[in-house]
Amino acid sequence: MNTTMRTLLAGGAAAAALLASGVAAHAATTATATATATASKYPAYKKPAIFGTSFQADPGHDFTKGIHSRHNGILRGWITDVRDGVAEYEPIKWKRSKTTEGYFVGPPEGDVTAYASPIAKDVVFLSAYGCKPVMAAMTVDRNTGLGAKRCPASVLVKRHDKQRQPSLITVHQGKIVKVQEIYTP
Numbered sequence: 765m766n767t768t769m770r771t772l773l774a775g776g777a778a779a780a781a782l783l784a785s786g787v788a789a790h791a792a793t794t795a796t797a798t799a800t801a802t803a804s805k806y807p808a809y810k811k812p813a814i815f816g817t818s819f820q821a822d823p824g825h826d827f828t829k830g831i832h833s834r835h836n837g838i839l840r841g842w843i844t845d846v847r848d849g850v851a852e853y854e855p856i857k858w859k860r861s862k863t864t865e866g867y868f869v870g871p872p873e874g875d876v877t878a879y880a881s882p883i884a885k886d887v888v889f890l891s892a893y894g895c896k897p898v899m900a901a902m903t904v905d906r907n908t909g910l911g912a913k914r915c916p917a918s919v920l921v922k923r924h925d926k927q928r929q930p931s932l933i934t935v936h937q938g939k940i941v942k943v944q945e946i947y948t949p
Contacts, residue, residue, distance in 0.1 A: 805886075806936035809837045814909060814932070814946055815858040816840060819871065822879075833881040833938040841933050842870065843924040843943075844878070851924070851940055853933055854878045868930045868948065884939040889920040892945035899923070904947040911945035 812820055820841075822834050831852065845852040854877060856868040871877045892911035893899035896919070903913035910932065920943055923929060934942035 806836075806934070806941055809934060811838050811932060812840045814840065815866070817858050817860070819855040819857050819877065825879075827876045827878075831878055831880045834879040834935045836936050837934070839879075839933045839935065840930070840946075842868070842928040842930055843933070844870075844928060846883070846921050846925040850880055850882050852878060852880045853940075856930055865949070868946075870928070879935075881935055881938055881940045883917065883921070884941045885917075887917050887920065887940060888942040888944075889915050889917060890942070890944040891915045891919065891923075892947040895919050902947070909947045911947070 820839055822839075825835060839853070839855055840857075841853045841855045843851045843853045854870050856870050858866050859869045860866045890911040891913045892902065892904040892909075894901035894903050894913060895915035903911060905912040924931075924943070930946040930948055932942075932944045932946065933940060934944075
């Protein structure tokens with residue numbers, strides 16, 4: 765009887781392990797398919813240096829025509845305001861410091877280097893600080909220093925409307941399609 769019971773328990777454990785691995789495989793396949801589907805909506809633009817020490821140019825952008833969308837690509841910047849689904853954002857650069865490693869700065873006061881683009885309904889927001897509006901946890905890729913946790917667009921709007929958070933902002937066809945936060949200690 766003990767042998768039968770052990771056989772049943774071993775068989776049950778094996779079935780549970782198989783089921784768990786199947787669920788994990790399905791979840792991984794679903795996540796990969798979602799990432800592939802999202803990535804296929806726009807080209808893989810070249811990422812700028814995360815801690816670049818100069819502002820990124822946008823050749824051909826006419827700042828005299830009022831605030832409007834940046835050309836397609838990825839901008840190292842931060843969102844300065846969000847109104848009715850439209851985000852205003854500006855480029856940033858890394859400024860070295862004598863007392864700390866450094867910090868990000870935007871254009872000087874009075875500079876007109878700013879953009880405005882609608883936030884896409886299916887925007888990909890990768891947070892470096894978790895999905896709560898208040899930055900509570902570190903969810904960052906330790907190799908790149910970029911946010912790794914996908915969060916809802918509502919968190920993006922709430923967090924970035926209240927504070928300037930350094931990010932890589934991807935613009936495609938006049939809309940913000942991806943925001944990936946940069947972790948700064």
